[in-house]
Amino acid sequence: MQNFLEQLRWKIARFMQGRYGIDPLFRALYIIAFIFWGLSFIWPLRFLAIFYSFCIVYALYRCFSKNYTARRRELAVYQKLTGKFTGFVRRQKRRWQDRKTHRYFKCKCGTFLRVPKGKGKIKIHCQKCNRYMIKRT
Secondary structure, three states, X not given: OHHHHHHHHHHHHHHHOOOOOOOHHHXXXXXXXXXXXXXXHHXXXXXXXXXXXXXXXXXXXXXXXXXXXXXXXXXXXXXXXXXXXXXXXXXXXXXXXXXXXXXXXXXXOOOEXXXXXXXXXXXXXXXXXXXXXXXXX
């Protein structure tokens, strides 16, 4: 049995050579498909079944595709669309974790600057735009 599973693993690995594989967009498509699959039990509408089937087929097509440039372009578009949201969530999580020890200031260039609390008036330097600000922590 162990030998059979080892051979199967090698055959799958050989088959996947040169193919794009699993990436964050693949995972997102499967999560969306799973959500719509669950919704189709609550509301048995035809378009929900069509949509989750399309998501699964497209995710598998991306996974087994050998066209790396097109798949990378699609992934870049996905990351550009979700990047601002995930950056915002990550920043808010960190701000919440540091709320007792640090203050955050936003520079005019859009950069968020993190400084320790309780230092009084300090001169803050933005490394991105070379601006100085005097703020109270």
